[in-house]
Every structure is written in C-alpha cells, then in structure tokens.
Amino acid sequence: MYPSDIIGKLKDQKMIIVEGTLYPMLTRLKNDGLLDYDWKESKTGPPRKYYKITDQGKSIRDELINTWQELSNSVNSTISEIKK
Amino acid sequence: MKKVIHINLGGRPFVIDIDAYEDLDMYLKSIESHFKRSEGFEDIMYDIENRIAELLEAESAKNTVITLEKVEMVKNTMGRPEEFGAEAGDSDEFTRKRPSGRKFKTGKRLFRDPQDKVVAGVASGMSAYFGISDPIIIRLLFVIFTLSGGLGFLSYIVLWIAVPEAKTTSDFLAMRGEEINIDNIARSVENGLKDLKDKLDDLSRGIKTKMF
Numbered sequence: 001m002y003p004s005d006i007i008g009k010l011k012d013q014k015m016i017i018v019e020g021t022l023y024p025m026l027t028r029l030k031n032d033g034l035l036d037y038d039w040k041e042s043k044t045g046p047p048r049k050y051y052k053i054t055d056q057g058k059s060i061r062d063e064l065i066n067t068w069q070e071l072s073n074s075v076n077s078t079i080s081e082i083k084k
Numbered sequence: 085m086k087k088v089i090h091i092n093l094g095g096r097p098f099v100i101d102i103d104a105y106e107d108l109d110m111y112l113k114s115i116e117s118h119f120k121r122s123e124g125f126e127d128i129m130y131d132i133e134n135r136i137a138e139l140l141e142a143e144s145a146k147n148t149v150i151t152l153e154k155v156e157m158v159k160n161t162m163g164r165p166e167e168f169g170a171e172a173g174d175s176d177e178f179t180r181k182r183p184s185g186r187k188f189k190t191g192k193r194l195f196r197d198p199q200d201k202v203v204a205g206v207a208s209g210m211s212a213y214f215g216i217s218d219p220i221i222i223r224l225l226f227v228i229f230t231l232s233g234g235l236g237f238l239s240y241i242v243l244w245i246a247v248p249e250a251k252t253t254s255d256f257l258a259m260r261g262e263e264i265n266i267d268n269i270a271r272s273v274e275n276g277l278k279d280l281k282d283k284l285d286d287l288s289r290g291i292k293t294k295m296f
Contacts, residue, residue, distance in 0.1 A: 003131065003135065004135070004138060018161075018162065018163030018167050019135060019161055019162050019163060020115070020132065020162040020163035020164075020165075020167065020168050021163065021167065021168050023128050023131040023132050023135070024119065024122065024124075024128050024168055026131065027122075027123075027124035027127045027128050027131070028123070028124065030124070030127075031123055031124050045094075045095060045096055045137075045141075046094065046095030046096070046134075048134075049131070060270065063274075064270075067274055067277050067278075068277075070277075070281055071277050071280065071281050071284075074280075074281045074284040074285060074288070075284060077288055078284050078287060078288040078291070081288050081291050081292065082291065
C-alpha cells in the first residue's frame with residue numbers, strides 16, 4: 001500500500017489524527033524487517049514507495065491479533081458477568 | 085504584492101511566498117532535529133517531505149502560489165514534531181550530553197516503579213537500577229535506617245520527590261536497562277496485556293464466586 005492509502009484507511013477507522021507519526025513508524029517497521037517496500041513509478045511525479053508486509057511481519061501481526069482477542073474476550077465476559 | 089521563490093520539495097517544483105517558505109523551512113528543520121539521531125533518519129525525512137509535497141499539490145490548482153495559510157494546513161495535518169513520539173532504539177537513546185559537549189552512555193535510568201510499590205515505588209525503582217531481583221532488601225534498609233536515626237525516612241522522601249515515576253513503555257525499559265526497540269516494546273505490551281488478562285480472569289472468578 002502507498003503511505004497515503006494507509007493514512008486514508010486509518011482515518012476511515014478514526015485511528016489517526018496527525019499524519020507525521022506514521023512515517024517514523026513505517027521506517028522503523030521496515031528496518032526491523034516487518035515491512036518492505038518497492039519503488040513504483042508515477043506519471044504525475046517522482047517514484048513512490050509501495051509497502052508490503054513481510055512473513056515476519058505477518059507472524060507478529062497474528063500474535064498481536066490473538067493477544068487482542070484474548071483480552072477482549074476477557075473484558076467482554078467480565079462485563080457480561082457484571083450485568084447479570 | 086509579495087516576493088516568491090521557486091523550490092524543489094519532494095522532487096516537485098513549487099512557487100512559494102517568501103514568508104511561507106521561511107515558515108515551512110523552520111518546520112522542516114525542527115522535524116530534522118527531532119529525528120536526527122534516529123535510525124532511518126534520511127528515509128523519514130524523505131517520506132515526510134514527499135507527503136508534504138503531495139498535500140500541497142492536492143491543495144492547489146496548477147498556477148497558484150503556496151501561501152502561509154497552506155503551510156499552516158500542512159503543519160496541522162502532519163502534526164508538530166513533539167507529537168511524533170519517541171525515536172527508535174539507537175544506543176543514542178541512552179546518551180546524554182555533558183556541558184563539555186562530550187556524550188556518555190547512561191544505559192539504565194533511575195525511575196520509581198509504580199507497578200511494584202508499597203509506598204511510592206522508590207525501593208523497586210532502585211532495585212531495578214542496581215539489578216537486585218527483590219526490592220525487599222532495599223525496603224528493609226530504608227526501615228533500618230529510619231529506626232536508627234530517621235535518615236532513612238528523610239532519604240526516602242527526597243528520592244520520592246527527585247526520582248521520576250516510570251510512565252511510558254520506554255521509561256520502564258530504560259528503568260531495567262533494556263534497549264528500546266520494537267521487540268522489547270512488543271514484549272512489554274504483551275506482558276502488560278497478559279497481566280491485565282490474568283487480573284480480569286481473577287476478577288471475573290471472584291465475581292462468580294460471590295454471586296452464586
């Protein structure tokens with residue numbers, strides 16, 4: 001995905017207000033091997049970075065999703081216990 | 085009427101009012117100094133400049149000039165450097181400049197540990213700093229010094245005031261002398277979530293036994 005698309009999606013999900021936080025994070029993730037990018041030519045200007053997730057990135061992402069789901073299940077079951 | 089200058093921003097040509105140029109220049113320089121010590125500094129600056137150029141292009145029709153207003157819009161959209169967050173774990177994260185201008189590595193930093201406190205987390209912070217596994221030793225020392233002359237009590241109060249409380253994940257990592265990189269942060273977050281999950285399990289179990 002292009003960084004501008006990433007920003008668009010985050011904004012749609014209401015998860016980003018300030019764009020500048022994204023770029024150092026993308027660079028850090030790339031330097032840690034979780035993301036990678038290609039250069040894609042553009043007719044309307046200089047070439048743009050196109051980011052992809054790496055396999056290592058995918059496994060970390062899956063772990064994080066698991067952790068989040070366990071947490072959210074715990075919270076939800078506690079809430080439903082309280083409501084009884 | 086204003087003077088304008090021509091600039092190359094992110095590989096694209098722009099015509100910009102001189103006052104807008106100076107404002108933008110200052111903004112870019114402040115971002116630069118924020119990230120100067122980070123890994124991937126050039127990448128970050130390239131991306132940010134590129135994004136600013138994209139925003140300005142989208143904002144303006146073909147033959148218009150970049151005004152101060154447009155630069156303000158860019159600054160609001162991109163954010164201020166202070167909002168960009170802590171930089172990645174260079175070992176530079178742990179260096180401090182002495183007045184003489186030479187850098188030295190501090191490695192660990194002394195914090196109070198709010199997650200393991202009896203009173204104010206002074207003893208656990210100190211144990212983390214000195215690498216002692218159980219804060220009870222430091223706590224006993226404080227108590228002994230307090231009982232024999234009151235010095236312990238006074239030093240505790242001084243430390244309570246002078247030593248900052250660990251708040252962010254990087255604080256906790258620095259408290260234990262661990263490098264601040266994405267692995268450690270991910271691990272810290274995971275451990276935190278596991279702790280939270282355990283506490284919630286305990287809580288829900290407690291509620292269940294009380295209800296039935």
